[in-house]
Amino acid sequence: MIARLAGLAFLASTTALAAQDAGTLALYNWGDYINPEVLQRFTEETGIEVTLDTYSSNEEMLAKIQAGATGYDIVFPSVHMQDIMLQLGLLERTGINESPSFANIDPAFLRSSQDPNGEYCLPYAWGTVGIYYNEDVTGPIAGWEDFFAIPERTGGKISLLDDMREVMAIGLIMTGASVNSADPAEIQAATDYILSHKEDVTAFTYESMALMSSGDLAAAHFFVGGNVFFTETPNIKYVIPAEGGTMYQENICVLASAPNKEAAMRFLEFYLQPEIAALNVAQQFNGTPNVPANELTPEFIQGNPNINVPPETMERLQIFEDLGAALRAYDRAWNTIRTVQ
Amino acid sequence: MQSRLGWAVLTIVAVLFFVFIYAPLLVIVVTSFNANPVNMLIWDGFTLDWYRGLLGLGERATDVSNRALYIESTDQLLAAVRNSLTVAAATTAISTVVGTATALALARHRFKGRGVYSGGLLLPMMMPDIVLGIGLLIFFVTIGMQLSLLTIIIGHCTFLISYVYLIVQARLAGLDPALEEASADLGASEWTTFRKVLLPQLAPGILGGALLAFVISMDDLVITYFIAGTGSTTLPVYIFGMIRRGVKPEINAIATMIILASILIAALGLWLRSRKTD
16 A cells, blocks of 8 residues: 555656656647647657647637636737737736747737737737639739629639638728728628629629639638648639728637646747748748748748738738627628528 | 339438538548648648558658648647547546436436436536536636636536437437346345446446437537647647638548448448347
8 A cells, every 4th residue: 555655656757857857738729720740849859748729719718718718828829819818817918029030020019909019928829811813714803802703704603702801801801891881871881782693693602712623713801821631722812802802810829727838938939030930931822910920831821922911911901800789780791691582 | 104203302412411410521532642731622632641640650741841832730730639639538438427327316216406406417418518617617717727628527527418418318218127126036136237237228328328428428529628728739629720821731531431440330330239139
C-alpha cells in the first residue's frame, strides 16, 4: 500500500515537473484556420505541447466561453466579436503591442474599437469575399453588375453564399449603403435589389468551389481562401468586385481564464515573426497584417493583386460590425430572400 | 386489379426507400477511393492513399502535398476519431448497465416515488439538445469540474441511460413473470434467476439498447460541442468545424471504415440471435 502510494506520488511529481518544463497551450480556433506546420514549429522551438480544438462560428465560441468553459488559452474571434468579448471582460490584457516585433504589424489592422492600440489582441489574418468566375464562359467580370448579368448573357449558372450578412452586404453595397446599415429604408432597398436578381441565382451555398471546378457553375460568391483550389486553372479567376466587397479579420486573443498565460504570450510573440505568418498564408491563402511577411509568401499569392491586396483596393472593402438590435431587420429580410418564390 | 396497383405502388415506395437510405452510403464508399484531393465530386482515378494515410502506412499522397492544395491535418482527424470511439465505448458500457438495472428495478419492485422516477427518466430524451448541452455546461462549470472527455461521457450517459431503459423496459413488459416465479419456487437464488432466466430473455433488448447508445453517442454534435474540453474534439464536432474549407477526402475513408465496422457488428448481432432461437 505504502509502496503504491509512493509510486503515485512519484508519478505525480514527475508529471508536474514535465508540465513545468515545457507546459501546454490550448488553442480554440475556427476549423482549418491555421497551418498545422505553424503549431509544429512552435512546439519544436519552445517545447510547449499544443492542443487545437475548433468551432464554426463566433457565436458558438462566445456561447461556450461565456457559459464559463475553461481550459482554453487562445481564441481567434472576428473583430466585432473581440469588441463584444472585451466588453464582457473575457479577454486578458497581453501588452503585445509593447513587443519590439509589433512594428511588423500594419496599424491599419488595429480595427477593434475597444482595443485601438493592440494592448489585448494581435491581428491574425484577414481576407476578402468576392467573385470567382470561369473566364472561358463569362469573359472578364469586374463586379456585381457583371456577375448578376451572367445567366442572361451566357446561360451560365451563378451562386451566392448561404450567409445572411454576406448576401445582404451585396444589396447594401449596390444601393450605396454601409454593410452595417441599421436604417430600415436602406435594408429594404438592399433586400429589393437581391430579390430583383434572385431568379438569376441558382443556389445559396458554401459548396460552390467544387461546382466551379467541375464546371457546373460559371461564377460564385466565395471567400478568398477558395483560391487554394485554382492555382493550376488559369481560366478560373477571383476578383474583388469593383463596386465594393466585404472583408473579414480575426485576431489572436488570450482569454482571461487562460490556464497557461505565459505559454499564450510566447505564442503571440512567436506569431509576430514574418516567416511564421508567411508560412500560415502559404497554406491558408488569405492576407496577413504582418507587413514583412507579405514579401515571403509564394509567388501565386504575392503576384495576385486580388489576394495580396494593394492599398487602393482596400478602400472599397468594408468589414462587418455587430448589428445590435438591427439584426432582427436583417433576419426578416433574409427570410424573405430565402423563401419568396 | 386494385391489389396489383397496390403492389406496384408499394414496390416503388420500397425501392425508393432503399435508394434514399443506401445511395448516399454508396457515394461515400466510392468517393473514398477518389484520388482528387480537393473535389470529391470529380473522379480523378483510383487511390488507396486516404486509407494509407489514416492507417499510417508509408508516405501519404506525396504528389498531393506537392500541389500545396491539400491541407494536411490527418493527425487532428485521427485524434477526433479516437476521442469519439473512447466516448462511445465508455458511454455504451455505463448506460447499458445502468439503464438495464433501472428497467429491472422499476419493473420488478414497488417503491415510493416510482412513478415520478420513471417519468423523470424520459425527460432527458425529450429535452432539446441545445438546452441539455448548455444546462450541462453550466452545471459542470458551477461545480468546478474541468471540461474533458470525462464530462462528455457523463453528459452522454445522462440521456443514453433513458434510451437503454426504454428499450429494455419494452422487452421486460413482454416477459412472463411466471418463469421467474417458477425459478424461485425451484429454489434458485435471485442472482441465479437473473443470470439463467431473465438475462437470456432480455439479451436482444440489451444488445439493441447498447447498439443504439453507441450510435447516438458517436454522432452527437450539439451536446458534445458544449461539454467538450480542450483536446477532446470528437469526430462530428471536427467535421462541422471544417464547413468553410470543405470536407477532406479522409473523411470518406473514415466513414467507409465505420460503415464496414457497423455491418460487421450488425451481422454478428444477427448471427448470435439466430443461434439463440435455433
